[in-house]
Amino acid sequence: MRCALPGVTVKTSPDRFSYLLKDGKTWLPFRPEMFDPDHLIREMDRKGIDISILSMNTPSVYVFEPKTRIDLARRLNDSIAARYQRNPDRVRGFATLPLPDVDASLIELERIKDAPGVVGIGVGSNFDGVALDDRRLEPVWARIAALGLPVSEHPMLPTFAEHLPNYALPIRVGFPFDTTLCVTRMIYGGVFERHPTLAFIVAHTGSAFIGLLERLDHGFQLFHECREHITRPPSAFARENLYYDTCAFSKSFIEMAVGEIGIGRFMFGTDYPYIIADPSYIEALDLPAADKDRIFGGNAQRLFANRLAL
Secondary structure, three states, X not given: OOOOOOOEEEEOOOOOOEEEEEOOEEEEEEOHHHHOHHHHHHHHHHHOOOOEEXXXXXXXXXXXXXXXXXXXXXXXXHHHHHHHHHOOOOEEEEXXXXXXXXXXXXXXXXXXXXXXXXXXXXXXXXXXXXXXXXXXXXXXXXXXXHHOOOEEEEOOOOOOHHHOOOOOHHHHHHHHHHHHHHHHHHHHOOHHHHOOOOOEEEOHHHOOOHHHHHHHHHHHHHOHHHOOOOOOOHHHHHHHOEEEEOOOXXXXXXXXXXXXXXXXXXXXXXXXXXOOOOOHHHHOOOOOHHHHHHHXXXXXXXXXXXXXXX
C-alpha cells in the first residue's frame, strides 16, 4: 500500500528510528519492526498481553484526495479483517473512515460495521484541518452512536504545524495540543450532548485535557459561546462520554487523572510500536489491585462487550 505524499521525504537514521519528514520537518518516526506482523505477537507474549486493538496512525487517509482516500480506507479495513484472521485470539482493530467525506464514510461504515475483528472506529484529532465538531459530520456521529461502536482518537498534526520548527515539536507538543483541542471542541460543540451514547477514547491519557477541566468548566459559566450547544459543564462529559488510554506513562499524571475522572474510564495502552511500554508502569501505581485489573482489562471488556469475542 504505497501512496506518494506531497512534500514528504524519508530520512534514514543510525539510531533505532528513521523518519518521515514533511516540508523538511520531522513528521513521523518509523523502524523496520513496524512492518513485521509477528513482532507484535512476540511483544505481546513478552509483556503478558492477551489482546491488542490496532488503529491507524497519522496521517491516516485524510491528507489524500477524495478518491484515493476512499480506496485507502477500504483497503485498510480489509487489512484489519485479514490481520484478525491471522491471529483471531490476539488481535482486533479500529476501522478507518474516509473523513471528512460524510457520504463515503457512511457507506464504508455500513460495509464494515459487522466486519470480523472490527471493534470500533479510529479517527484523527482533525481531518486534514476539518474539526471533529464540524456540523457537516453529524450524520457520521449519529450512525456510529446508533451502532454502538466506540471511537478511538489519535492525534494528527495540528493545522499550525508549520509554525513549530525544529526539535520534533509538531509531534512532542503539536500532537497533545491537537488531542486537547479536538476533545474540547467536541464537548463545547455539543457532539456528546446530541449523541449521549457515543463512547470516545482519548489518546495519551487525555493529553492536557484533564488538567484543563476546571478552566473549561469556568468557560461554561462565563462565556455564552461555551454553553451555546451544551447544558452541562465539560467535566460532566469528561466523566460520562470519554474514556482514556494510559499512554501518558507518568505515574503521578495517571494517578491524578484517575482521581479526577474515576477508575472506570481508563484502559491500558503501550503506544506500540513507537514506545515499547509493558505493564510495569500500571503495576507501580498507588491503586488497589482491583482498580489495576480494571485498567488492564475490565474496563475494555465492559466497553467493547461481545465485540472482543468476535
